[in-house]
Amino acid sequence: MRLILFSIDADTLLFEPWIMTRFKPTKAFGTLLVSLILLSSTLTAETPTRIVSLNGTVTEILFALGAGNQVLADDTSSYFPEKAKTLPKVGYQRTLTPEAILIHKPDLVLGLEYAGPAQTIQQLKDTGINVQILPEKLTTEGAEERIKTIGSLVGKTKEANALAKQFNSEMKQLKIVKTKVRVLFLYSRSVSSIFVAGKNTAADVMIQLSGAVNVAEKISDFKPLTPEALIDLNPDIILMPEISVEGLGGENGVWAINGMSHTNAGKNKRLTTMDDLMLLGFGPRLPQALKTLNTKWKGFE
């Protein structure tokens, strides 16, 4: 409401001298003008201009759609494109607090289902703000759908359709060659807690889509890795997000993981790393990520 009033004020301020000097406005013209102004202001009211993004992929899509200037703040998982890094941060998407988001007076809070804790999301909704939490779909169709959904939420339907079309054609052009390369995805924050990605994870889907085999497919979700299990799984190659490798103190830290030296990957020092968002985000760069991975796998066959 305030937004509508405000834009009327602004418009009136802009139009008044111009009307008075160039035209002798009739009553009808005035009415028409006022209704036009009202119409335009309701349109601006529906297009969110103060977005807080709670997820790196969402932020990436917003920027890709040209809605980057509508984003006021984002979470710490938002670091692509470069400009997203410089926005004020509201915290990490899983450990949000309501006040940190509300202080930006958003007219749209947009996140994926990881956004939490649940009570924070509920509290945000209780204050009457438009909160949109999108489901996580780990498929290429889901990724395309998400671009369109976000586009429609932020008044960028046309741009979203174009981006989705481009995404779709890039996916179609991918010539993924099925390989027998056995990949293990590791995720870690420190040497003491290393997890492997089993079924129902973004990493598992990425390994399969890129034409390789996930050696941990018998496990579901992320599970702690034991040295014996690592030797038993015996991957040909280790796939890791860049941040995790840094957390282990670089590539040597990966080879120093207990049991690693007894696996094919450890013996041949085969490690593939990729930026976290590109690898696991299922965003606009998904085709690019799959292509890169498939090229790697073919090189190792």
Add this chain to the structure above:
Amino acid sequence: MRKEIVFFIVLGIFFVLSIILNSQMGVMRISFHDIFENPAETLEKTVFYELRLPRILLSLLVGGSLAWSGALSQGLFRNPIVEPGLIGITAGAALFAAIAIVLGSHLPFLHNLFYIVLFSFVGGLLVCVIAFITARTNGKTMINHLLLTGVAINILCLSGIGILSYIATESQLRSLSSWNLGSLSGANWPNVQKFLIIFLLPLLVSPFIAKPLNVLLLGEKEAAHVGLKTERIKILLILLICLSVGSSIALVGNIGFVGLFVPHIIRLVIGQDNRTLLFASYILGASVLCLADGICRTVVQPTEIPVGVVMSFLGAPVFISLLRKRGNYQ
């Protein structure tokens, strides 16, 4: 007497101050004009009345209840170093609350927060009874036995929570870990309303149990000679402690230390008389947790650190310095 009056005046000022400070702490600047005078429905006003105010109230209620439970258990065991955490009540309640978090979907009766709280209370009670029974020899509660039993039970419950955290899903694990260090971020009006009576119970029953507790301080035999029904009183006290601690833990998680050092400080300053000790513990506990919660929202903006952590940081140095200054008060 004069010392007591001065102390209560200072306590009152601290209580009010902690509420004012808390209302002004956090990411959003909310002026008094927004809170009291501004007739417009501003976002700041909404944030204050819907988020901050219930949180302030809950911190007061929980802090008060925990400190009061500490004072009560110290009186019950006639030992100034006991707190509900030491004899395993906290761990028991925590284990049961963790069971509710992780296995709640498989247990049909745990869908409602109120039942989770009740479940937690039962856990605390169970552990307390076990500790009590084990620590009794020849009709006397041996404090050493009690503490050792408490340690063992704590370890057992922690292992249980460890197993639960292993089988928990990621979101359950997150709520487990945040809850393990205590957080008041879940505060809202329905919760405050639902549990108001449980957390106000300490203030309501204090006048009735202060005298028997004072008599109990003489020793169980002596108290019985005076005509006190010691067993009945003890069971009542244990129920009250478990209810307070269990409810607090289920609602806001594990907030340690407040039950130990708050009553201790009161004892050091105004002495052992339960007629003032219980009430003063409640008020000081409430103020301290309220202040700690304000701090935890401010230190690592825009997120928050668990309030249990702040509590320990605040409490431990104060406690140690007090002990060093006037350690021998018995």
